[in-house]
Amino acid sequence: xxxxxxxxxxxxxxxxxxxxxxxxxxxxxxxxxxxxxxxxxxxxxxxxxxxxxxxxxxxxxxxxxxxxxxxxxxxxxxxxxxxxxxxxxxxxxxxxxxxxxxxxxxxxxxxxxxxxxxxxxxxxxxxxxxxxxxxxxxxxxxxxxxxxxxxxxxxxxxxxxxxxxxxxxxxxxxxxxxxxxxxxxxxxxxxxxxxxxxxxxxxxxxxxxxxxxxxxxxxxxxxxxxxxxxxxxxxxxxxxxxxxxxxxxxxxxxxxxxxxxxxxxxxxxxxxxxxxxxxxxxxxxxxxxxxxxxxxxxxxxxxxxxxxxxxxxxxxxxxxxxxxxxxxxxxxxxxxxxxxxxxxxxxxxxxxxxxxxxxxxxxxxxxxxxxxxxxxxxxxxxxxxxxxxxxxxxxxxxxxxxxxxxxxxxxxxxxxxxxxxxxxxxxxxxxxxxxxxxxxxxxxxxxxxxxxxxxxxxxxxxxxxxxxxxxxxxxxxxxxxxxxxxxxxxxxxxxxxxxxxxxxxxxxxxxxxxxxxx
Numbered sequence: 001x002x003x004x005x006x007x008x009x010x011x012x013x014x015x016x017x018x019x020x021x022x023x024x025x026x027x028x029x030x031x032x033x034x035x036x037x038x039x040x041x042x043x044x045x046x047x048x049x050x051x052x053x054x055x056x057x058x059x060x061x062x063x064x065x066x067x068x069x070x071x072x073x074x075x076x077x078x079x080x081x082x083x084x085x086x087x088x089x090x091x092x093x094x095x096x097x098x099x100x101x102x103x104x105x106x107x108x109x110x111x112x113x114x115x116x117x118x119x120x121x122x123x124x125x126x127x128x129x130x131x132x133x134x135x136x137x138x139x140x141x142x143x144x145x146x147x148x149x150x151x152x153x154x155x156x157x158x159x160x161x162x163x164x165x166x167x168x169x170x171x172x173x174x175x176x177x178x179x180x181x182x183x184x185x186x187x188x189x190x191x192x193x194x195x196x197x198x199x200x201x202x203x204x205x206x207x208x209x210x211x212x213x214x215x216x217x218x219x220x221x222x223x224x225x226x227x228x229x230x231x232x233x234x235x236x237x238x239x240x241x242x243x244x245x246x247x248x249x250x251x252x253x254x255x256x257x258x259x260x261x262x263x264x265x266x267x268x269x270x271x272x273x274x275x276x277x278x279x280x281x282x283x284x285x286x287x288x289x290x291x292x293x294x295x296x297x298x299x300x301x302x303x304x305x306x307x308x309x310x311x312x313x314x315x316x317x318x319x320x321x322x323x324x325x326x327x328x329x330x331x332x333x334x335x336x337x338x339x340x341x342x343x344x345x346x347x348x349x350x351x352x353x354x355x356x357x358x359x360x361x362x363x364x365x366x367x368x369x370x371x372x373x374x375x376x377x378x379x380x381x382x383x384x385x386x387x388x389x390x391x392x393x394x395x396x397x398x399x400x401x402x403x404x405x406x407x408x409x410x411x412x413x414x415x416x417x418x419x420x421x422x423x424x425x426x427x428x429x430x431x432x433x434x435x436x437x438x439x440x441x442x443x444x445x446x447x448x449x450x451x452x453x454x455x456x457x458x459x460x461x462x463x464x465x466x467x468x469x470x471x472x473x474x475x476x477x478x479x480x481x482x483x484x485x486x487x488x489x490x491x492x493x494x495x496x497x498x499x500x501x502x503x504x505x506x507x508x509x510x511x512x513x514x515x516x517x518x
Contacts, residue, residue, distance in 0.1 A: 042069040050150030052449040052476065054507050055260050057152070059120045059297035060232035063290060065092045067115060074114055076138055077380070083143040090115045091135075095232055096161070096223045105479055111223050113117045114157045116142045117150035123504070124224060125158045126244035128219075128461065130374075130388040133157075133164025142172075146498075151506050155229070156404035157238075160217040160247065161223055162390055164293045168382035169390045171207035174470040177375055177385050180332040183425035185418060187313050190405045201432030204390065213434060215387065216394035217243070221251035228258060228427045235260030238505065240490050242266045242462045245453075246395075249443070249474065256447035261504045265490045266459055269466025270443060270473060274398035274427055275408045277466065282416040282423035289418060290345045291458050291485035295349060302357045310339055310418050312360045313367070324365040328375065333471065335359065337423045338370035344461050392426075393433035400427055443473040452503045452510070453477045454496050457518070458485035478509055486516035 019339075070091035075082050091114050100110040114135035117124075125138035142150060146356035159166040172180070179196030205212055207440025218301040222283075224247065228236040237260035240248040245426070252259050263467035267275045293306025303309040315334040316322070323329050347368075356365035368375075378381035400408065405428055412420030451474065455467040464481065482489035482496050489496040495516030502508040 001382060011336070019347050022184045024114065041422075052215055052447060054449050054509065055235045056507070057121050057237070057261070057505075058116035058234060058328075060122060061234075064230045065094060065113075074135070074139060080137060083139055087116050087142055089137065089139065090377075090453055091473050094223075094227055094449060096226045098161075098200040098211060099219055099222065109161060109167055109223075111161065111227060112159040113227065114138065115154050116157070116451075117154040117386075119151055119153040120370050121151070121153050121237060122154035122156050122233060123149075124158060124227065124231075124236060124238040126158050126220075126224070126238065126240045128161065128242035128244055129163060129391045131161060131242065131244075132373075132385050134160040135159050135164060137241065139230065141491055146501055148501055148505055153237070157270070158224070158227065160220050160387075160388040162389075163384070166380070169204070169208065169386040170382050171204035172383070172386045172488075173203060173387070174377065176200050176203070177377075177383060178329070178331070178334065179370070180385065180389075181337045181374070181419045182331055183409075183428075184411070185311075185331045185333075185336055185421050186318075187413070187421050188410065190409055190421070190425055190428045190464060192222075193425045194402065194405070194431055196490065198432045200389065204386070208390070211436075213382055213436070215434070217247045218250050218254075218440060219394075220247045221254050224248070224251050225255050225258065232471075233260070235256075238263075239490070239500075240264045241490070243268055243391075245462075246470075249445070249451075249470065251453065252445035252448040252474070253443060256445045259445070259448040259451070259509070261449075263454065263490070263500050263504060265454045265488045265496075266456060266462035266468035266475075267453060267467045268462055270465070270470050272397070274396060275400070275404075278408075278423040278427055279415075280417045280463045280466055281460065282412050283477060284458060285340055285423070285460040286416045287458045288485050289339075292343055292349055292352070295485075296353050299350070300355075303353055304411070305357075305359070307418060308357045308366035309360065310336075313356060315365070316360065316362070319363075322359075322362060322364045324368045328368060330364040330368050330371075333422070334371050334375070335364070335367060336419065337374070338367050339461060340419065340422060341370040342374075344487035346492050348494040362443065367463045389429050389433075393428075393430035394436060396430055398427070399431060399433075399435060443470075444475055446475045448476050450476050452500065453479045454489045454500070455481045456486065456489045456492075457478060457481060457483045459515075461486050461487040478512045480510055480516060482515040482516045482518070484516075489516070502512050 041231050067090040074089040094111040096109050096111050127134040127137035135157035138155045142155050162169040168375040176196050176199050183193050245267045249438045289306050317332045359367045391495045409424040453471045455464040457464050471479050480499050482493040493516050499510050
């Protein structure tokens with residue numbers, strides 16, 4: 001690792017006013033100690049660097065997208081809880097290039113997008129690949145944002161390639177999905193998961209053929225460029241969450257001149273050591289469990305100590321199998337996935353506490369509901385696991401040997417009793433998957449305007465340390481940190497929402513390192 005000093009990376013232009021927003025404070029950096037120069041830049045030097053100003057907002061010119069009413073269909077996809085009747089939805093199918101390296105020609109794919117809000121400026125929304133499809137996430141996000149957002153913007157939720165309604169990847173047999181999530185928290189090795197990954201990889205290679213390696217964040221960024229052109233926009237204004245932020249960060253590398261006003265709500269850790277990245281996930285999941293427990297106690301928690309409750313559920317499932325009301329078997333590994341999913345969704349913590357309570361008595365159906373989006377697969381609601389595995393394996397160059405995987409599993413299990421094995425099993429998923437051959441340019445996008453990067457102090461999906469590392473690779477990143485717990489700060493922190501509103505609508509860039517209280 002280089003120890004050379006580097007120039008500070010804050011990009012505040014003389015044409016943009018930096019402001020500390022109400023409810024937020026400028027605080028010291030909370031990034032890892034490996035970052036060499038983490039101090040604030042000398043204000044006197046700001047005018048000496050060549051800087052890109054924040055682009056103005058402009059309405060589309062000659063858009064080619066044909067929108068159709070899909071209000072009822074979108075509400076059916078959303079299920080319960082739905083969103084207010086005041087929000088209306090329109091849908092479109094956007095042709096994009098399926099640029100897989102091994103395809104004999106540049107085939108066509110179709111991107112599914114949903115629009116909501118009445119503002120004249122399109123604001124593209126991209127979610128985690130393993131989360132709710134972007135079209136549905138944007139719909140729920142619209143219901144939480146201040147009214148000014150929907151007066152200025154129309155949110156354009158994007159189902160990333162291979163997910164949701166955008167030609168979803170559906171190549172893993174149902175029983176294999178269960179086995180991929182089967183890592184018992186007390187396991188000494190992951191032989192069962194490795195075997196499931198091998199079978200999943202074989203089946204996906206058959207089903208996807210040459211398009212297998214076309215599902216990745218880099219090509220998803222290319223889809224957004226084609227979407228920008230068809231929206232009639234000179235610049236792409238966008239919101240990304242978690243792994244969706246990675247797509248927008250790569251968009252900035254590929255198309256820096258087309259970057260508009262962009263907010264990234266959590267960024268995955270770009271460190272090349274996948275085992276170290278997963279250790280941070282395990283540590284953050286453990287910390288989120290503790291935050292959930294403290295919150296639960298403050299509300300008169302029905303489960304007592306959260307760690308003990310999680311261990312009790314796993315122990316019960318290990319000694320006696322349990323099934324849901326529709327006959328699905330729930331193993332300790334699936335239970336841990338369900339709990340992890342619930343911890344990431346701060347708005348469902350009350351529901352998670354009740355599910356843990358009933359699971360301790362043998363009724364696992366409420367807890368299993370948190371895992372249903374990955375375990376169940378249908379044409380209308382494709383499993384999120386297939387597209388996740390394809391995208392994350394194509395994005396990663398790490399393939400661990402059996403010995404390395406066992407060593408990592410043992411280390412993480414001992415350090416993080418609840419979530420160590422859960423985090424390690426994701427390293428096994430990509431074992432049989434082909435490794436990317438074509439090189440990518442370095443991260444950073446030095447020609448991009450300021451981009452707002454929000455981190456969450458206790459985030460089980462995109463840990464704050466990893467978000468900090470990602471931000472430090474981006475010369476124009478300006479960071480703000482919510483000192484709370486859960487995945488994503490925008491819909492949970494009024495302070496972050498206000499900072500985002502000021503950035504996207506008013507063009508005000510916050511002070512780098514701004515802290516928002518929990």
